[in-house]
Every structure is written in C-alpha cells, then in structure tokens.
Amino acid sequence: MIPRYSRPEMTAIWDAANKFRIWFEIEAHACDAMAKIGVIPKEAAAAIWANGDKPYTDQRIARIDEIELETKHDVIAFTTELAEHIGEESRFVHQGMTSSDVLDTCLAVQMTQAADLLLADIDKVLASLKKRAFETKLVACIGRSHGIHAEPTTMGLKFARFYAEFERNKVRLQAAREDIATCAISGAVGTFANIDPRVEEYVAEKMGLTPEPISTQVIPRDRHAQYFAVLGVIASSLENVAVEIRHLQRTEVREAQEFFAPGQKGSSAMPHKRNPILSENLTGLARIVRSAVVPALENVALWHERDISHSSVERMIGPDSTVTLNFALNRLAGLIEKLVIYPDNMMNHMNAFGGIHDAQRVLLHLTQNGVSREDAYKIVQRNAMRVWKSFGIDQDNPDTPPVLDDVEKEAANHANRLAYFLQNDAGLAEVLSADDLNNLLGKDSIAYHTARVDDIFKRVFGES
Numbered sequence: 001m002i003p004r005y006s007r008p009e010m011t012a013i014w015d016a017a018n019k020f021r022i023w024f025e026i027e028a029h030a031c032d033a034m035a036k037i038g039v040i041p042k043e044a045a046a047a048i049w050a051n052g053d054k055p056y057t058d059q060r061i062a063r064i065d066e067i068e069l070e071t072k073h074d075v076i077a078f079t080t081e082l083a084e085h086i087g088e089e090s091r092f093v094h095q096g097m098t099s100s101d102v103l104d105t106c107l108a109v110q111m112t113q114a115a116d117l118l119l120a121d122i123d124k125v126l127a128s129l130k131k132r133a134f135e136t137k138l139v140a141c142i143g144r145s146h147g148i149h150a151e152p153t154t155m156g157l158k159f160a161r162f163y164a165e166f167e168r169n170k171v172r173l174q175a176a177r178e179d180i181a182t183c184a185i186s187g188a189v190g191t192f193a194n195i196d197p198r199v200e201e202y203v204a205e206k207m208g209l210t211p212e213p214i215s216t217q218v219i220p221r222d223r224h225a226q227y228f229a230v231l232g233v234i235a236s237s238l239e240n241v242a243v244e245i246r247h248l249q250r251t252e253v254r255e256a257q258e259f260f261a262p263g264q265k266g267s268s269a270m271p272h273k274r275n276p277i278l279s280e281n282l283t284g285l286a287r288i289v290r291s292a293v294v295p296a297l298e299n300v301a302l303w304h305e306r307d308i309s310h311s312s313v314e315r316m317i318g319p320d321s322t323v324t325l326n327f328a329l330n331r332l333a334g335l336i337e338k339l340v341i342y343p344d345n346m347m348n349h350m351n352a353f354g355g356i357h358d359a360q361r362v363l364l365h366l367t368q369n370g371v372s373r374e375d376a377y378k379i380v381q382r383n384a385m386r387v388w389k390s391f392g393i394d395q396d397n398p399d400t401p402p403v404l405d406d407v408e409k410e411a412a413n414h415a416n417r418l419a420y421f422l423q424n425d426a427g428l429a430e431v432l433s434a435d436d437l438n439n440l441l442g443k444d445s446i447a448y449h450t451a452r453v454d455d456i457f458k459r460v461f462g463e464s
Contacts, residue, residue, distance in 0.1 A: 001323045005285065010326040013113045014319035017056040020064065022106045023078055024052060026203060027093050030185060033202035034095060034195075044089040051086045075099040096195030100306065101185045104219040107314065108180055109207055111227060114322040115177035121329035122170045122234070126163060128336040130461065133159035137453060140446045141255060141346035142357060147247075151357050152350060152449040155256075155341060160460045162241050169234045176230040180223050183207060184215040189305040217306035221299045224314065228296035231321050235289035238325075238332055242279035242286070245339065249276045255346045259338035278335045285328040292317035350446075354387045354417030361440045361448065362422065362432070369431045379428065383421040390417055416441050 001011060012018060028048050035045035054060070060081065068077035075094075083090035094102075137156035142149050183204035187194045197211075204211045212219050248256040258278050260266075266273030295317055299310035350357065359380050366376035385395055390411040394402035402408075407424050414420040419441040422432060 001319050005327045006323050007326050007330065010114065010117055010323045011319075013110050013117070014323070016061045016064075019106060019110070020056040020061065020078060022109050022207075023075075023102050024056075024082065026102050026105050026185075026207065027079070027082070027097075028052065029203045029206040030095075030097065030195075030199050031092055032206075033199040034092070036202070037196055037198055039196065040092040040095065044092045047089040048086055048093060051089075052082050054085065073099075075102055078102075096187050096199075097185060098188045098217055100218045101187065103311075104215075105183045105185065105203065105207065105209065107224075107318065108182055108209055108219065111224075111318065111322075112177055112181045112208070114318075114326075115173055115180070115227075117326055118231075118234075118322065118329065119170060119173055119177070121326055121333070122166055122173065124333040125166050125329055125336070126170070128333045129159050129163040129166065132156075132336055132339065133163055133457070133461075136341060137457065138450055139341065139343050139346065140350060140450060142350045149349075149353060149357055151360065152446055154450055154453055155343075155346070157453060157456060158244065159336075160457060162237075162244075164460050165237050165240065166234075169230075169237055172230045172233060176227045180227045181209045182212040182219055182223065183209040184212040184219045186212070186215050186217075189217050190215040216302075216304075218302065218310075221296075221302065221310055224310075225296045225300050228292045228317060228321060231325055232290040232293040235286035235325060235328070238328055239283050239286035241332060241336070242282040245279040245335070246276045246283070249274075249279075253345075253349070255342050255349065257340045257342070258335060259340060278331060282328055282332060282335075285324050285331075288324050289321050289328070292321040351415065353391065354411070354415070354420075355441050355445075356384050356387050356418050358441050358445050359384050359418065361445075362418070365436060365440055366431055371431055379425065380422075383418060383425060386421045387411070387417045 001014075028045075031040060031045040031048050034040045035042040063084075064074075064077050064081045067080050068074055071077050071080070079090070079094055082093060086093070133156045135156070136159060137154060139155040140152050141155050141158075143151050143153035183200060184190070185195060185200035185203050186192050186197075192200075200211050203209075245256060245258065247253065249258065257274065258276050260274050265271075266275050295313045299313055302310060363373075363376050363380045366379065367373050371379070386408060388395060389402045390404065390408045392402060394400070407421070411417045411420050419437045422428060423434065423437060
C-alpha cells in the first residue's frame with residue numbers, strides 16, 4: 001500500500017488500531033460467552049471489558065510491538081499488553097483458544113468490512129455507467145471486431161454492456177462476502193476439546209459472522225481463494241472498460257477522451273499531448289489486484305491441521321488487493337462520469353468507407369430473394385472489395401497503387417460506394433432494385449442497426 005493509490009476508509013480497515021480492536025472484541029466476547037455458561041466468573045468478564053476496552057493508541061501499539069520483539073509472537077504480545085490493563089482477571093483471557101481463532105476471525109471481519117466498501121464502490125461505478133448509457137443510448141458509432149470496422153452499434157450499448165458486467169461482479173462479491181464471513185473459535189486443531197462450541201456461536205453472532213461448520217486450526221482457505229479470485233475478476237472488468245477508453249482516445253480515432261482539466265499537462269516534452277493516463281493507470285492497478293489470485297489459490301493446500309505458509313501471503317494481499325481495488329473503482333467511476341464523447345467523429349468514422357458496414361444487410365436481402373448464400377456472399381464481397389480498392393486499398397496487390405477502372409474512379413463521387421458498385425453490378429437488377437438499395441443503404445440505415453436498442457436496455461436496466 002502506498003498513499004498514491006490509497007483511500008483512508010479502506011486503509012483504516014487494515015491499520016493496527018482496527019486490527020487490535022477486533023482482536024480485543026473477539027477475546028472479550030469469548031469471555032462473555034464463557035461467563036454465561038459458567039466457565040469463568042461473570043465478574044471477570046465484566047472486568048475485562050471495563051479495564052481492557054480502551055482505544056489502541058500509538059502508544060499501546062508501540063508497546064505491543066515492543067513485547068513482540070521479545071516473544072516473536074504477535075498474539076502473545078497482544079494478550080500480554082492487554083493483561084497490563086486488565087490485571088488479575090487477564091488469566092481468563094484466551095481460555096481454550098488458539099492464535100488462529102483470533103487471527104482468522106479477525107481476518108474474516110476485515111475482509112467483510114473491505115467487501116462492504118467495495119460493494120459501495122461498485123454501486124458508484126454502476127450509477128455512472130447507467131447515467132452515461134442513457135445519455136448516449138442512440139449515439140451511433142461503428143462497432144469493431146478484431147479492431148476493424150464491423151457494423152454500427154451505439155455508445156450507449158457500450159456503457160450498458162459494462163453496466164451488466166459490473167452488476168454480475170456485484171453479485172459475485174456479495175456471494176464472496178457471505179462465504180468469507182465465518183468465525184472459528186474451536187481451539188487447537190479445531191476439536192473444541194478445550195472450549196465449548198457455544199462460545200464460537202456467541203462470538204460469531206456478536207462479530208456479524210457465522211460459525212465455521214468445521215475448521216482445523218484455521219478457517220479453510222478455499223473461502224479466501226474465492227474472495228481474491230472475485231477481486232481479480234472485478235479488476236479485469238475494470239481493465240475491460242479502461243482498455244476500451246484507451247482505444248477510443250487514440251488520435252486517429254478520438255471518439256472519446258478522458259476529461260482534461262484546466263492547467264493539466266500531458267507531457268513534460270510535448271505540450272500538445274492529451275494522454276489517457278487514468279485508464280492506463282487503471283490497467284496497471286488491475287494487474288496488481290489479479291496478482292493476488294494465484295497466491296490465494298496456493299494458500300488452500302496447508303499441511304495437516306495447520307501451517308502458517310498462508311499467513312505472510314495474506315498479510316500482504318489482504319490490504320494490497322482491497323486498497324488498490326477500492327482506489328481503482330473510485331477512479332473508474334469518476335473517469336466515466338467525466339468522459340468526453342465525440343458523436344461527430346463517430347459518425348465520420350461510420351461513413352468513412354463508403355457504406356461497407358451495411359454489407360450483411362445486402363447479403364441477407366439476396367438470400368431472401370432466391371440467391372444461394374454462397375453466391376450472395378461472393379457477390380457482396382466482390383463489391384465490398386471494389387469499395388476498398390476505390391479507396392486505394394487493393395487486397396490482391398497491397399504493395400502497389402491499385403489500377404482503377406472507370407466505375408471505380410467514378411465511385412469517388414458517391415458517398416455510399418457500396419450502393420454505387422452494387423447498382424452497376426450486371427445481373428443484380430432482378431434481385432436488387434434501386435428502391436431495394438435505397439431501403440438497405442439509404443439515410444435510414446443507422447435506424448435499422450439501432451432498432452433493438454430499447455429492447456437491450458430493458459434487459460439490462462429493466463423497464464424504467
């Protein structure tokens with residue numbers, strides 16, 4: 001965690017003060033439960049709360065660290081420092097418990113706290129995507145497959161697609177939060193030999209968790225693996241949006257652009273630059289979050305009832321992944337909110353290559369009027385290749401300027417070159433009249449491609 005990519009609400013979850021506070025609550029609630037069932041005196045449980053329930057100041061944290069230097073054990077250092085405040089009744093703290101009961105239950109609390117923040121972050125992203133989707137619902141742009149012009153779509157559909165993806169991510173994270181929110185107060189190797197299961201049930205309820213059905217000396221790490229895997233998926237979805245914006249901002253495309261603030265500088269060397277720095281940053285942050293997935297998966301396999309090979313990993317990936325994703329989701333929400341859209345550039349690109357984006361419409365028309373699909377494809381492809389050739393792109397001889405015939409030279413005078421070539425294709429008049437061409441490739445062509453946008457929006461956003 002570095003301040004540049006951290007937000008205080010999330011970093012506070014992983015601060016020592018919050019961690020030790022959770023540890024204390026686990027121990028104190030366990031004492032309450034043991035007092036209720038007669039294992040320890042009720043007066044002792046009350047004294048533990050009265051004398052130990054104090055803020056974990058920098059001074060207290062420094063004292064715990066000092067003790068750990070000697071004991072080489074963090075939980076013993078914690079209980080030793082706690083005993084300095086509680087006095088004689090401290091002998092009842094941690095009765096029948098093992099360190100993992102505290103550590104794993106605390107980690108579950110921290111991960112659920114982090115998930116709650118991330119779920120709120122996803123809601124911000126969803127709100128910004130929905131807003132921009134409806135703003136640009138019918139703003140037509142060329143769709144691209146393999147980076148090449150395909151058929152028209154709308155900018156609103158791009159936003160709607162990302163909205164649906166993040167809705168799925170929200171469901172995934174909710175499930176992961178529920179799965180990770182378990183409590184283990186089962187003692188050494190998880191047999192409850194030294195502690196009553198009712199203690200675990202009580203602590204779980206107080207900490208907002210559910211009892212782990214069966215633990216060894218640790219909570220099973222498949223739960224944690226799922227959690228970090230979901231964070232990785234969310235990060236990939238975040239990058240999915242960021243990469244789209246990066247492509248749309250390229251100078252030769254410029255259909256969208258990150259907001260460029262007054263006084264902002266794009267390059268130390270080139271004053272003209274406006275770079276997609278936020279979306280590039282998001283791509284990099286997504287890599288950091290995803291880097292935790294494999295270690296989390298490798299943590300699932302532990303020796304027998306417990307080892308601590310997982311511990312050092314989780315001390316790093318827990319804070320790093322959640323803090324980074326928290327920052328990235330908030331950055332993404334702001335980026336989408338302020339993203340600048342250029343509809344005129346979109347339309348210019350749509351019309352840049354003489355109507356070839358409507359080639360499939362002609363293909364379908366021919367097949368519906370008695371032409372075999374194979375022949376129809378050849379006819380339309382032949383004329384589409386002539387469109388490319390009229391723009392100086394000869395697929396057969398890419399290294400030399402194309403030699404144009406009279407029809408191909410004349411095509412330069414027509415906005416819809418595909419229609420012009422089809423009109424001059426001998427033998428097509430019976431199945432492709434001038435009226436047909438006007439209906440297929442005329443000014444209402446875009447409306448054909450966007451006719452089902454409302455249906456898609458209802459699927460994504462409901463009837464509202």
